[in-house]
Amino acid sequence: MVHAAPGGPFDSERRLPPAIEENIKEAYHLDESLPKQFYRYMRGVVRGDLGPSYRYRDFTVSELIGDAIPVTMRIGLLAILLALIVGISAGVAAALRKNTLLDRLVTGIAMIGISVPVFVLAPLMVLIFAVTLKWLPASFAGSSGADRLFLPVVALALPQVAYIARLTRASLIDVMNSDYVRTARAQGLKTSSIVRYHALKPAMLPLVSYLGPTFAAVLTGSVVIEQVFGIPGVGRFLVTAATNRDFTLVLGITIFYSAMIISLNLVVDLLYAFLDPRIRKR
């Protein structure tokens, strides 16, 4: 299917003499029939070899992805954690003070966070914090300390903060209105203990099902962030490999992401069981 896209990895406005083109095709086995290429590739994949990159000719696909995963993971996980901490806190605060100024403020900010796309947000943050104020590095490579993580993580987390805050708020309000919370209140428990011991956990359920795909989205959706901050992660391969017709890299990335999404879904299912005893019993 990848091969069906027009053009090839070595095409440019400089056309190659046929002899050179043939040599290249031979070197990368592109002259073989598709089933043969497929067999060669699959035989490699089984052994953990994703083949040479057509575009980055000094590296193999496994090396490229292997070097990039830790960076992407680190920034992605940090962003998710930040989003959870800020999002849940803001959501709880807003839910407990429903329809007050604080609630409106949180929902309002969340709305902005959801509607401003990251390709506007990220360069804007660079302009303000790196170019104008010079507080933080403008790029990942601009510093060797932890400060270089700040802007990318925040830019990546902000839209998620907004979603999580809204989800937590809505879900907690629901739970707080449920019968067993009313019973708890009737027993004279303080609101803070009700939230902490009884309401928060069930209120997390919709959040957990949201988190699965979000993880994948944060890790894949970091393409823009990686471009803006010059981060050597996996996300940008997703786009550049396809436009470069770097077939092996496209396949490698696809395999990587499929594996990741499948395992994330598994984790989410297990978390469900942990959070909701009813699911465990079934």
Place this chain on the structure above:
Amino acid sequence: MSQQRSKTASRWIIPALLLSALALTACGDSGPQLVQGSVLNRGNGAEPESLDMHKAVSTEANDVQRDLGEGLLGFTPNGELRAAAAERWTVSDDGREYTFWLRQEAHWSNGDPVIAEDFVYSFRRLVDPATAAIYVKSVADVENAAEIVAGDKEIAALGVEAVNQYELKIRLDHSVPYFLSLLTHPSTFPVHRGSVELHGTAHARAGNHISNGAYVLRDWLVGSHIELTRNEHYWNNSETAIDRVMHYVTPEPMAELNRFRAGELDTTRTIPPESFVQMKEERPEEVRTSPSLAVYYYGFNMTKPKFANNPKLRQALSMAVDRDTIAYEVMGRGETPAYGWVPDGTANYDPRRFSYADLSSTERNQTAQQFFREAGFGEDNPLTIELRYNTSNTHQRIAESVQAMWQEVLGVETTLINEEFQVLLANIEAKEEIEVFRLNWSGDYNDAHTFLSVLQSDNPSNLTGYKSADYDSLMDRAAGQTDPGMRKAFLEEAEEEMLSDHPLIPIYFYVNRSMVSRRVEGWGDNVLNYHYSQHLRLAAEE
């Protein structure tokens, strides 16, 4: 019991998240390690596809390679040829045999001497079919090169020979007046045989790479940076001012500019079009521009009867494009209107211009309308054209301008189609539905030949499908000349011939644009846009 556990769990959610965030922030930082000495931070554009001298093709890769390696010749900061690995050379009277004497003091970064055998090995590796090198054309005129690439001759038949350790002979098929400037291209730089044989395709990576230029490869993190440090064994090391050079990967011009403005970069590869005017106002002394050996053009599909059999139509369409408006107003960032194919600034050449270049726009439009009618089109027989370009804001703006110009002057109905670049190339290559397409051509060396050869019938890069026996014969006669004056005359005549056939519409000539920090000294503006780090110095910090 279960109740107790769940209580504990929810109580710890937030602190646990906080802790893991801290741990993630602190763990294993792999940022660039600090080295003592001066550091130059260069924005290098897109990721280089390879640092193997025989596999790289992009300017991004070549610019890093010019810091790492050294060919027989090089360029001065102002773009003049200079001796490099060869300290002197002679050319035979028929222009077909070159003899180079290498510097005896030249060494590889591991201390090995750079000898003539290294060049023989490298030239042979370049043409070896098994290497599958893309940039073979720099040696295409060396004796037997084409046959070896095609697999018809033994590699050892290549016309490159080590007479002794420091004397190298290169024989050509025919005289090539710009051959010396080809020897500045990284594809002709030597590779270290021991390293290539030991590491194979991985020889160009940090830790394996052995170089003969001013710098050595210290680190390469794909997507982030390439780090070079001073080559202590380089013959001219005492003249290298900067100890360490960082080539940062900056595919997004806007992000690159922001990094420059934040003080993280000393030089940029380009300046984003939308910020050019602002930068010119805010930091005029740091905006550097120079004419570029590159032309932006629209090509006709000359295999389609609609255009092939209708030179008057092609001329009318070409004349109706107001290049001044496009260069100065639509672009407006130093570009110059192209009334010919070979850019100004090309060495030993006087670029030709369309015969109508100096007409006023009214006269030009009237002539265009007349040709259009003579071509058989008009209100009773309207013309529709498909114009294809690869997706980009700039290309779209230009295409919309041309669409409006054709509509206004000739009443032509133009359909604009934007395609992904590889799709556009595939369509141009197929020569089926394609009518008019956008492309650009940039020179590989500073000689008119790099532009004019593209339109020869047998050149694979001749994407218009233009075939002219007259043009080919003029180009052949130029190729056979050893007298520079005669050769220049033939080339100029060839360009005039081609321009009068209108197989394409040159629109504007590119300009090199870079931000160069005030602390960087020795940056010379030149048409090739080569800026060797070894020629740069950093002013003392204020």
